Amino acid sequence: MGPPSDLQIHVLVVVPEGAGSQAGVTVSPSVEAIGEIVNKVFDDREKKLTVYSLSDLDSEHQEKMSKKMRLADEYMAIAEPTPSSNASIPPYTWLDVPEAQSTEETPLFATTHLKGVLDENGLSLLDVTKDISVLSISDPRLPFGMKGTTDVLLVDIRSIQHIEPLAGVRMVVKLKKKVERRHKAQAFGELVAASMKAPMDCTPIGLLTDLTDQWHFSWFNEKKVLTHLRIVHPKNAFDFIAKAVVEPASSKPFRVPFIGRELTKFKIDDFLPMPDDGADEMMERYELMADVVEPEFLMARRMDYARQLVQSMPMYADLYK
Structure with a gap:
């Protein structure tokens, strides 16, 4: 700008700090402000690198995951029939030994009562308690990483042929002598990890159970909807499993005789793709x-x-x- 002429008047206006927007002037953030923002971003990213053990998850962790994935919960209420005496399945009798040791015997109980559907569909139950990283995962769709395993996986022939537990996973089973509320968050984490890690044409459901009167099923029945179903009688629980695990792919409807509506399974990739x-x-x-x-x-x-x-x-x- 050249020197002012006699007819030009130049006015210097000093805008008070923080008044830029009020005066209609856009004030760019200072280097210090950007630095603070950037540091916060990287701090947040660092927190996401935190890894929690699946066995340590609680309701707070579950809430963070649900908010991150924008999930809604649906709790089904059903009129569960009481099986006739000749069709009833007695509850499992836990051994008087530590839980970790006792769970080694439980797959046999489930295999016995699922034998028909297992044989017909080439399915089997895998004890993965010693495969300590089968469900370990770090994924940008989660607020933190998770590490650990579950007790039992219900799988198809792909898991056996490829010696890869999740290659044909249909159901993730968490076993507890006594089911408590805190175990639900752990079962949720296991279902999420299995759903994210499962390959194509694998849509697992989750089960938390004491093999007696606590059979807590969970699955993604609709996109971004986590459905919860509690069954009391072992016979009904095995009937539900038989219908829910037959079809491996997602979006395939299935029906259970004592539930008066059509059900569907989705995996997380169906409604929340990798960014x-x-x-x-x-x-x-x-x-x-x-x-x-x-x-x-x-x-x-x-x-x-x-x-x-x-x-x-x-x-x-x-x-x-």
């Missing part, structure tokens, strides 16, 4: 090239990446509009 991590992958490549690229170039890419992270946060997105 595109293109920016993360590109930034990782730049970091690996740190020794051969100019420091200024790398710093600029880091700032671009940080800006994308900040912009992805709803509370800060308006800063870059």
